[in-house]
Amino acid sequence: MSSRTTGSVTVTLDGTNRSATLPLLSGTLGPQVVDIRKLYNELGIFTYDPGYGATASCESQITYIDGDAGVLLYRGYPIEQLAERSDFIEVAYLLMYGELPTKAQLAEFERGVTRHTMLHEQIRRFYDGFRRDAHPMAVMCGVVGAMSAFYHDSLDINDPEQRRIAAFRLIAKVPTIAAWAYKYANGQPFMYPRNELKYAENFLYMLNAVPAEDYRVSPVLARAMDRILVLHADHEQNASTSTVRLAGSTGANPYACIAAGIAALWGPAHGGANEAVLKMLGEIGHPKNIPDFIRRVKAKDSNVRLMGFGHRVYKNLDPRAKIMRQTCHEVLAELGIKDEPLLDLAMELERIALEDEYFVSRKLYPNVDFYSGIILKAMGIPTSMFTVIFAVARTVGWVSQWKEMIEDPSQRIGRPRQVYSGPAQRDYRPIEARG
């Protein structure tokens, strides 16, 4: 890894003459970080940062976010340029290998991914164990985790070739797993992948086609899906990526690690927010109800949040939200949807929130999930699949971060400490002597 020591910080324990001088490290961009690894040995103290708001958990060369400026870079390239000019497979290569591919490299990578799009035939039967009304994210957690029971030849994380194959398998198979989760809920036959189609196109094909008739994927929808995948492909050390890294740090196999990431993504504070936004818009129902909803959000201890707003890192407009909003208008126009009440409602909600002192003072802006659900709904995708699509996109980010971690020679098991505030040591008392 390549951060440099550019200074030091001295920590002194008040009331003692004990102090520790700790290195200050600089990466390419972003704030300097204090390397606290010697702190416990030298002063016998830990650091405390619940929620990791001020903690760099690793060194990474993949994604950079400047939350104040609203900047997102994949391997140095602005997300706006990638969303406009690249596509998901090229972005996947970039995230995995660090550079944009040549034509030959891209063709070989795409061939590598498409070779692995089918699932082991036995996995089909695995689906039958789920109830038809299972949430597709539950199916995703289960089936992706079960891949470790099917692909025994790519479980050795110390073998670079096995790591490479596992990465390809995961990226190639998640759309098939996701589409089959959807088909299973619908009671429709599973559609096998079509390798002549591009990644996003093939995913839409497996979601929407049926064997009874020909199905041609709309290029507009394929482009919109591709852009959604690009925008969600990686996002630095977020909750699900950190989960993948923590699971991976124990030496767990890649399929198990990505299943752990999917589980973490499911929550409404993270990837589940796109589903929650649509539920929220449905509950608000009409622009006239917005002031009352905003009052409920602002009420102390109400536990009601404006879903799709706010972010741990962005204290400015999420750059992905800007692109999503634009894509949303484009998709609706292309689909000939002139009047989409949900979009009108979302835009009015955004306008009111952005003028409201509560949201302004807390720097709460729309995030990527605010508009993605409206696009997906217009594309005919049911709400329960929204987070699944996020998981399909993020798999490449998880795999790239996992690979980077395993290949880092300084990698150790992730093992945070705590401030213990439970009872001090005490003696066991027999039940007769209690109460």
Ligand code: CMC
């Ligand atoms: N609606 C209302 N108030 C909010 C919201 C919101 N969406 N988000 C934050 N706040 C308030 C919060 O109540 C707190 O106020 P106070 O200082 O008075 O207690 C303040 O803003 C800071 O909030 P926080 O919970 O400390 O912020 P956080 O960094 O821990 O949480 C977040 C970040 C994304 C979990 C949160 O903003 C949130 O719950 N947003 C809604 C869910 C959402 O849209 N999530 C998607 C995130 S982007 C995609 C992804 O990462 O997967």
